[in-house]
Amino acid sequence: MRQSQESRPPSSSTGATVLSPPPPLPADAALFLDVDGCLLPFAPRPDAVEVPPALVDRLVALQTALGGALALVSGRNLATLDRLFAPAAFAAAGLHGVERRRAGEIVQASQIPAALRQVRDAGLAVIGAFPGALLEDKGAAIGLHWRMVAPPRAAEAATALRAFAEHALARLPGYQLQPGDRVIELRPRHADKGSAILEFLAEAPFAGRVPVFAGDDLTDDPGFQAVNSHGGISILVGDRPGSAARFRLSDPAAVHAWLGVTPRPPETPR
Template sequence: MQRGTTDQLAAPPVDLLRGASLFLDFDGTLVEIADRPDAVQVDERLHRLIASLVAALDGRVALISGRPAGEVRSFLGGGAQPGFAIAGSHGMEFLWADGRRTAAERPASLEQVHAEMTALATQNPGVMVEDKPLGAALHFRQAPEAEEACRALATKLADVHGLQLQPGKMLFEVRTTGGDKGRAIATFLEKSEYSGTRPIFIGDDTTDEPGFAMAERLGGAGILVGTPRDTSATYLLAGVPETLDWLTQATEALA
């Protein structure tokens, strides 16, 4: 259920994580969005903060991203066992804390999707194609004038191949059907380590809205980062710096 615009939302209380499980988007939430997906900056503060959250919440922390799960892991520490769970590809793949990976099957049609996206990018300097395990995305942040061409091609490809069109911030993705960040949260809450806790989900994009709605449905809350819009979130943080500051304070409140 959409609550209304963000000017009606308050900042989350610092004790919100007591008795909770924490689910975090990555781009635009923990790190600033960069011109290229591979150009985001992860500093030592974020590494320490996530480690502190994992310890304070007894492991009840997971990242939920549109990025591939392995890519998120590489940004946040790498290694065979990341120490926390990651749902990648909008909840269509899971990298568990013990290193196990489960994922939907990659549709063969994504090869054709990628080829046609690459052809469009070649004709539009600044447009970039991101190949993912379960999708492909056209990024037009460096070529905003190509937005309509990207939208038209992505819409056509999703329709022709029976895939899902996933708009995002300055991108259009065509991906495997069936998952979203809300379903990812529900999957985590079925696991014993998360069972019986309130889900708190923090995200910034429209792709995070299913996560906000699911968190509320399961007795928790969503926290929207930044951009004013109609939302299912309960609380608001102004941007990445404010999110990191709040997470630090919320971690200290758990001590």
């Protein structure tokens, strides 16, 4: 089911865009899935997320049904994605498209500039002033989170961490700032999720299929635009104004239902 790229979603009486649920997944889909906020609910800390075994089961089944044309497209690095979804191994793009590999390929670590290590150490000192703030070390990128900072200081933490990231950017040629949901990242600027999806679509087994991408954050908009340009199905997860997506699902649970995830029955005690 191809969507005309000239089509536009309807608007409500207030002028806000109203996005309908997506159609069923086409049999000839090239399926691209964001992870945090899309396949998995956000956790207080990035290392606290849990991947339900039933989700892994369903992704493996979809990978087979789609002839291998399934890829994770995430802000996490590839090594972390492999740990989260083990023992399954999927084609994937990590660090918002900076890292990319086909299914079955070996993960190779990205080069880490010496200046980024210095910025990371300085960032640890900054977040120490805000209980609940977190520095996420992604290897070739770092994320500064204030999701867990209590409301009395959350705004102050957001301002301080953004200012630190903007100042640090001058020390990192070839890097850019990537804002997200209560996080600011410093990452290489030579790729994004849209370019990663387009690279997948130019090669087997993704080429010639209907591209489908589900994601929730600002970082997913280049992916939505790439999919729309190929007459595909772009799906916003959650509520966010101004998204380029054409369809919407409310939360990760709705994504699971749309994908056909069936919870495993509880194990019987022996």
